Amino acid sequence: MAEHDDPRLNQAVIPPSVLAGIVEIGQREGLPIVSWFSGTGLDPAQIVTSGTVRVSFRQAAAVLRRAVRAMPGRPLGxxxxxxxxxxxxxxxxxxxxxxxxxxxxxxxxxxxxxxxxxxxxxxxxxxxxxxxxxxxxxxxxxxxxxxxxxxxxxxxxxxxxxxxxxxxxxxxxxxxxxxxxxxxxxxxxxxxxxxxxxxxxxxxxxxxxxxxxxxxxYEPTRAVAVDACRRLLDLDDARPDITVAVEALLNRNLRHPLTMTEAAHHLHVTERTLRRQLTAAGERYSAIRDRVRERRATFLLRESALSIDAIAHEIGFSDAREFRRAYIRWTGHPPSATRKA
Known part of the structure; x- marks a missing residue:
């Protein structure tokens, strides 16, 4: 079965503990581990340090194959x-x-x-x-x-x-x-x-x-840990790995918004391939970019004392008026309404 034949294999729901282990081995060996992640949309640094990253089977398998090829004949598992x-x-x-x-x-x-x-x-x-x-x-x-x-x-x-x-x-x-x-x-x-x-x-x-x-x-600990595991595996929140990868990339570059061409370059795929993968996932690049910017803007409006101008710059707008127009388009109301609420 090819990985792309089963949509479940493209859902970013897997904690990257196995990938973190192989990355740590590669780092100790001084190997070019970044090349293992080419085309996956994953960042090896985040795999090791972030507790929130989730990967798909397709992404994990691609990285592991390259790692196994780079260190043949060894009991890596x-x-x-x-x-x-x-x-x-x-x-x-x-x-x-x-x-x-x-x-x-x-x-x-x-x-x-x-x-x-x-x-x-x-x-x-x-x-x-x-x-x-x-x-x-x-x-x-x-x-x-x-x-x-x-x-x-x-x-x-x-x-x-x-x-x-x-x-x-x-x-x-x-x-x-x-x-x-x-x-x-x-x-x-x-x-x-x-x-x-x-x-x-x-x-x-x-x-x-x-x-x-x-x-x-100890039953109280068991109950809490089981609940955490079940929430971790909540497949109702599962999303295609390409969506997760693009969102993560845009979040890391909010102040300097990336074009689709630039995003494809960062993800080590062609723009055509990126567009095809997003279409298959029912997504558009511009919609993901708007979603990421709106989410960050709303957080800053609610949780920070930054001015509207400063928030506009934080999410990549050079002009506060442009940000206000975009925010109204995203939410139906101006940034000031969110701040007052």
Whole structure:
């Protein structure tokens, strides 16, 4: 399945924790990570530092493919997935640690796993006295399957070992892809048989684990964290990634408004491509630009003591009269009415 065939893969709803991990590795290696983001509309600096950025599957996959090509033959997914629990899982990790039992945490992970930023889907399978977590790709991608499975499986084991001790090991791990050059690292990390060329990507463990209680159980924290995860995944607010990318770009350049040609240059695409992508998303560049300017102007009118002239300059107007006319067109009333309200 091509990424553009499924509109859900173009929705900017994924927390960029996995991308932040690969960016940090690239920065340590001194690699030209900016080139990994070409054409995606994403800013690598914001990926690492912003807590509000969301990305689409299409954007994340494009960056990760370039990163994997830049660092071939390395256990990159293991490095990203092996980070601190709260870095990998974020608020979902807080919610899971606050559950009463491992079974409750698993049920929560199955419901809200996308809140951790994973690019795979997860389901549970039962085999007699054993349970398996099965990982599904959102679209076949031979270049990324090893990285994505490594990240998901390693972060899962980091979580379980944080609760039950560093010696915990699953029954086995099964993977659909051929053994990578560093396959021995899998066996050292998982501490169980690892089978490559299997029919599915899964980790198997004793069902008795699900009955184990968590010493960190605290219901008030669990409730707050679960609510935060659900709000994070509110798909009613999901927007196409190109819309999010253009809005972010225009927000960063409010004082010096960009033409569509300049925006396309910043996003490393042609103007024709940008126009086509916006049309497919049901957007126009001028409408996004007006929306961004109106939102910032309204905030400044309500929350700051800046003069109307100063606010006009803040959002890229050289003349306050021009700003007033635009604001009336956007909202139906002059800036002074918003300020008085």
């Amino acid at each position: 293991m490095q990203v997935g092996g980070r601190d629990l709260l870095i990998s899982f974020g608020m979902l990790g807080v919610a899971m640690r606050s559950c009463a039992t491992a079974g409750d945490a698993l049920a929560l992970a199955l419901e809200l796993h996308q809140a951790s930023g994973t690019l795979l889907d997860v389901e549970a399978e039962t085999f007699g006295q054993e349970v398996a977590l099965r990982l599904h790709e959102r679209g076949p991608d031979p270049e990324l399957v090893a990285f994505l499975c490594e990240e998901a499986l390693c972060s899962t084991l980091v979580f379980i070992r944080s609760m039950f001790g560093a010696d915990w090991a699953p029954t086995c791990v099964e993977l659909t892809y051929p053994a990578p050059p560093y396959a021995e690292r899998y066996r050292r990390f998982f501490r169980c048989p690892v089978r490559f060329g299997a029919d599915a990507n899964r980790v198997v463990f004793a069902a008795a684990l699900l009955r184990q209680t968590f010493p960190t159980h």
